Amino acid sequence: MRVTQSMLSSNMLRNLNTSYSKMSKYQNMLDSGSKISRPSDDPVVAVKGMGYRIDLDKNQQYQRNLREANTWLDTTDESLDQVGAALKRVKELIIQAATDTTTTDDRQKINAEMKQIKEQLRDIANTKVGENYIFSGTHTNQPLYTDSTGPQNPAITPAGGQKTIDINVFDGISMNVNTPGADLFNDIDGFMTNINTLLQSGAPAAEIGDTLGLQTTSGGTTIPGLDGIYESTLTVRADVGARQNRVELMENRLGIQEVNVTKQLSVNEDTDYAKTITDMVTQDSIHQAALSVGAKIIQQTLVDFIR
Structure with missing residues (x-):
């Protein structure tokens, strides 16, 4: 199977968006102090909270x-x-x-x-x-x-x-x-x-x-x-x-x-700040690594491709 440049770009963008979503979720948890911001985040937690x-x-x-x-x-x-x-x-x-x-x-x-x-x-x-x-x-x-x-x-x-x-x-x-x-x-x-x-x-x-x-x-x-x-x-x-x-x-x-x-x-909904901060730092490290690897794999110009 031939892996094209567009496939690499699409996969990279999709993974970066997923990474951004996870970081945004952790940021919302830290800002709101709640594990969920909508019932779809965790239906079980939402129902118990109700x-x-x-x-x-x-x-x-x-x-x-x-x-x-x-x-x-x-x-x-x-x-x-x-x-x-x-x-x-x-x-x-x-x-x-x-x-x-x-x-x-x-x-x-x-x-x-x-x-x-x-x-x-x-x-x-x-x-x-x-x-x-x-x-x-x-x-x-x-x-x-x-x-x-x-x-x-x-x-x-x-x-x-x-x-x-x-x-x-x-x-x-x-x-x-x-x-x-x-x-x-x-x-x-x-x-x-x-x-x-x-x-x-x-x-x-x-x-x-x-x-x-x-x-x-x-x-x-x-x-x-x-x-x-x-x-x-x-x-x-x-x-x-x-x-x-x-x-x-x-x-x-x-x-x-x-x-x-x-x-x-509180136990059901409140954010565990220590765990959330750790998860966010870990996700940020993964995100930075993905950006670094992606910058090396994705060829930015035609000259880079010819070289």
């Missing part, structure tokens, strides 16, 4: 969900703390009203404060996070009470008012962020209404004590109805606290997962 990025996107969404959950739970816990403080004050006022030394006028003053506490408790029942009412179950656009002095909102159905709002916090894992408070605040409001009615009637100390079942022992003064409501409030608050702890655990878990997935993504 999977890792999907995992990171989901992780970030779960973290946003947990921040929202924290906002709801922190607000709920703070509101229940205010309820507990208000109930303690109610107990102090009842004990004071049931004392024989308290005059009728004093009881009316106590009743006036009781009315304000009742309104305050209704305001707490209508606590919002953003535009959402946190104690109204799934009726987040409806306040639990229509106004500070009005009745419980009839638009809140028993079914919806007791439902929880769940959000995803991990793959296949969800948790409720709200605390349906219709029953709790209805009990509180009913008790406060009875107290207001009793004090408004001008009942004497003995009648107040008997009606409310007030008992004084060595362990302190007990008011069964009020103490039961206070215990219910503590139970609800304990549940909120447990969910806050779980949110913290999930945040730690998501943080660990984010680090692991980011590391896997």
